[in-house]
Amino acid sequence: MPQTTPKGLQRLAFGGDYNPEQWPESVWQEDVRLMREAGVTMVSVGIFSWALLEPESGRHDFGWLDRLLDLLHAHGIRVDLGTPTVAPPAWFYRAHPEALPVTAEGMRYSYGSRGTICHSSSAYRTAAAGITTALARRYGSHPALALWHVHNEYGVPVSACYCDGCAAHFRNWLHETYGSVEAVNEAWGTAFWGQAYGSYEEILPPRVTPTVGNPAQQLDYRRFADATIRENFRMERDILHELAPGIPVTTNFMTALSQCDSIDYWAWGREVDLVTNDHYLMTDGRRTHINLAMAADLTRSVAGGAPWLLLEHSTSGVNWQARNPAKRPGEMARNSLAHVARGSEGAMFFQWRQSRRGAEKFHSAMVPHGGTDTRVWREVVALGAGLEALEEVRGTRTVPDVAVLWDWHSWWAQSLEWRPNEAHDARERADSFYEALYDRHLTVDFAHPESDLSAYPLVVVPALYLMTEAAGQNLREYVEDGGTLVVSYFSGIVDEHDAVHPGAYPGALRDVLGLTVEEWSPLLDEQRVRIEGPGGASLTGDVWTEFVRPRGAETVWSYADGPAAGGPAVTRRRLGRGTAWYVSTRLDAASLDAIVAAACEDAGVAERAALPRDVEVVRRAGDDGQRYLFALNHTAEDAEVPLDGSGTELLAGAVVGTAAGTPVGTAAGTPVGATAGTPVGTPVDGKLTVPAGAVRVVRLDG
Numbered sequence: 001m002p003q004t005t006p007k008g009l010q011r012l013a014f015g016g017d018y019n020p021e022q023w024p025e026s027v028w029q030e031d032v033r034l035m036r037e038a039g040v041t042m043v044s045v046g047i048f049s050w051a052l053l054e055p056e057s058g059r060h061d062f063g064w065l066d067r068l069l070d071l072l073h074a075h076g077i078r079v080d081l082g083t084p085t086v087a088p089p090a091w092f093y094r095a096h097p098e099a100l101p102v103t104a105e106g107m108r109y110s111y112g113s114r115g116t117i118c119h120s121s122s123a124y125r126t127a128a129a130g131i132t133t134a135l136a137r138r139y140g141s142h143p144a145l146a147l148w149h150v151h152n153e154y155g156v157p158v159s160a161c162y163c164d165g166c167a168a169h170f171r172n173w174l175h176e177t178y179g180s181v182e183a184v185n186e187a188w189g190t191a192f193w194g195q196a197y198g199s200y201e202e203i204l205p206p207r208v209t210p211t212v213g214n215p216a217q218q219l220d221y222r223r224f225a226d227a228t229i230r231e232n233f234r235m236e237r238d239i240l241h242e243l244a245p246g247i248p249v250t251t252n253f254m255t256a257l258s259q260c261d262s263i264d265y266w267a268w269g270r271e272v273d274l275v276t277n278d279h280y281l282m283t284d285g286r287r288t289h290i291n292l293a294m295a296a297d298l299t300r301s302v303a304g305g306a307p308w309l310l311l312e313h314s315t316s317g318v319n320w321q322a323r324n325p326a327k328r329p330g331e332m333a334r335n336s337l338a339h340v341a342r343g344s345e346g347a348m349f350f351q352w353r354q355s356r357r358g359a360e361k362f363h364s365a366m367v368p369h370g371g372t373d374t375r376v377w378r379e380v381v382a383l384g385a386g387l388e389a390l391e392e393v394r395g396t397r398t399v400p401d402v403a404v405l406w407d408w409h410s411w412w413a414q415s416l417e418w419r420p421n422e423a424h425d426a427r428e429r430a431d432s433f434y435e436a437l438y439d440r441h442l443t444v445d446f447a448h449p450e451s452d453l454s455a456y457p458l459v460v461v462p463a464l465y466l467m468t469e470a471a472g473q474n475l476r477e478y479v480e481d482g483g484t485l486v487v488s489y490f491s492g493i494v495d496e497h498d499a500v501h502p503g504a505y506p507g508a509l510r511d512v513l514g515l516t517v518e519e520w521s522p523l524l525d526e527q528r529v530r531i532e533g534p535g536g537a538s539l540t541g542d543v544w545t546e547f548v549r550p551r552g553a554e555t556v557w558s559y560a561d562g563p564a565a566g567g568p569a570v571t572r573r574r575l576g577r578g579t580a581w582y583v584s585t586r587l588d589a590a591s592l593d594a595i596v597a598a599a600c601e602d603a604g605v606a607e608r609a610a611l612p613r614d615v616e617v618v619r620r621a622g623d624d625g626q627r628y629l630f631a632l633n634h635t636a637e638d639a640e641v642p643l644d645g646s647g648t649e650l651l652a653g654a655v656v657g658t659a660a661g662t663p664v665g666t667a668a669g670t671p672v673g674a675t676a677g678t679p680v681g682t683p684v685d686g687k688l689t690v691p692a693g694a695v696r697v698v699r700l701d702g
């Protein structure tokens with residue numbers, strides 16, 4: 001069994017990407033002194049250092065890295081050591097220009113950045129194996145080494161290459177997957193538009209065509225690209241396991257769809273020893289802490305519920321969005337601790353010291369350009385103390401309430417062209433259902449549609465266009481065995497080859513939902529429909545309507561107007577010991593909440609409505625009965641959180657947030673490390689006060 005926690009790390013991980021090669025060695029001494037001051041426990045090094053470590057093919061220069069690892073070790077800081085294979089040196093590209101990836105339009109990228117890789121290139125594989133082997137031999141038993149950090153964020157910035165080498169590799173992949181070319185023709189439906197292939201040699205990657213290309217071919221190409229990248233990860237991982245036994249291997253994921261949508265993290269979660277994730281707040285006008293919670297829940301789910309680690313986030317603004325606001329006082333700590341609440345075994349950042357040169361010099365860091373007499377640095381030091389106070393949560397697991405189904409293959413299929421309504425955005429539906437559950441203070445696990453769902457009283461299917469027969473059967477059994485299911489429109493429509501399931505929509509779900517959809521009728525921009533339900537209550541939908549024919553389901557809400565006026569809009573079917581809800585339009589937030597509330601009631605999911613909006617409450621529990629409650633107050637008002645019994649607050653006095661009464665969202669208030677007068681280890685009973693913008697963590701008694 002490989003080790004699954006960073007070797008020798010006795011505390012929660014706190015630190016960041018450390019790129020000392022950008023600085024004279026005299027700065028390193030100050031770095032380690034400041035790391036000690038901030039309570040840093042682990043740093044990630046060498047992620048982009050290939051050109052320095054191997055200045056010419058086969059000639060290595062490890063001197064600086066030797067000195068760095070020794071220095072870190074002398075100061076008790078653990079090392080997450082990168083294999084630098086995301087940034088091949090210029091000499092490599094000069095010798096192997098074919099390893100530069102090609103776009104679907106046929107343009108070959110140049111080098112001079114990072115992540116410029118054709119993953120089918122055998123020259124790249126050989127060179128990557130070479131530097132990985134050399135690093136494993138040299139540092140595999142270094143006492144500072146805690147974790148291997150393979151590559152960086154596989155899947156971005158290039159998610160797929162379309163070169164001739166990839167074309168040949170794709171044909172092999174198809175051959176292994178399908179056997180005969182006839183089977184490929186069948187799976188891709190090439191009878192349509194005369195696309196049939198007579199031999200594998202005729203098959204190409206889905207390069208740019210004048211109008212829509214074959215959807216199943218495009219879907220398979222995404223699978224192929226993901227699998228090819230994974231082959232390269234495995235190759236490095238296996239070298240590291242062999243030459244450095246006992247050191248866990250990870251690669252940093254980016255589970256938020258907005259940050260990377262090309263990687264099937266369900267598959268990747270099974271390949272790494274420890275799941276790690278990078279998360280950055282998106283400035284899109286929405287409540288960013290919800291997107292954060294969703295990414296953290298998804299990461300934990302990919303890890304199978306086991307502890308995982310946040311390997312990167314930012315202390316303040318990033319530099320790659322159109323507008324990059326600074327984090328507000330206390331926001332960094334709330335972000336970090338929200339990840340911890342949802343299962344992370346620490347909080348790491350990009351990066352330790354803000355660069356003076358290069359593309360990311362305006363990206364925030366733990367040590368900003370302004371040095372240590374800054375708000376960011378003071379908050380970093382306070383967070384370090386806070387994480388130290390939380391050491392005992394290590395190894396405990398976040399307690400989920402409900403599940404949302406999630407499948408990258410379905411996302412890929414849904415993003416293809418020529419759908420009934422471009423305004424239907426599957427990601428928007430997933431975000432909205434998640435938000436509805438978040439606002440009811442429910443902790444969400446994400447689950448693969450074919451996985452065992454029996455642990456969850458409620459399962460939500462936001463918009464899963466692609467679902468296999470097996471997934472449909474799985475949901476039927478889940479409901480028959482007593483589960484409550486909520487399904488949104490445009491789910492269960494096609495199979496794994498993007499072929500419509502035989503018969504009426506929604507083929508994979510007709511059975512469990514007890515209905516058919518005869519036709520859908522998407523709405524035009526600004527068009528709304530009114531839906532009437534029990535007691536005359538009315539809801540609002542837009543974007544989508546359907547002509548639903550109940551076949552066992554009862555109509556709970558009906559369309560009062562719009563194309564399907566008088567017909568069912570929301571249905572419920574009792575099946576076996578459970579219930580299956582179907583929602584045939586895009587409901588606004590208030591309307592969605594009404595449906596989720598009704599489903600929660602069916603499922604017997606606890607009412608937590610007494611908690612104020614934007615006060616996030618999450619639980620972690622250990623094998624030997626320890627229970628922790630994390631309460632994060634994202635509002636500008638102090639909040640009270642009812643406690644189920646008594647306990648001990650672990651964080652106050654160490655950290656975190658804005659002073660009580662300082663409005664969150666103004667830069668005016670001084671960030672506060674300690675909330676004056678509250679000692680660490682304060683007993684609490686019955687209720688917990690969480691000051692505006694602050695975080696509290698309670699070890700519950702009993």
Ligand code: GAL
Pocket residue numbers: 152153278280312318319350360363
């Ligand atoms: C991450 C990447 C880091 C850094 C960071 C900036 O995606 O792994 O190296 O670029 O973004 O936000």
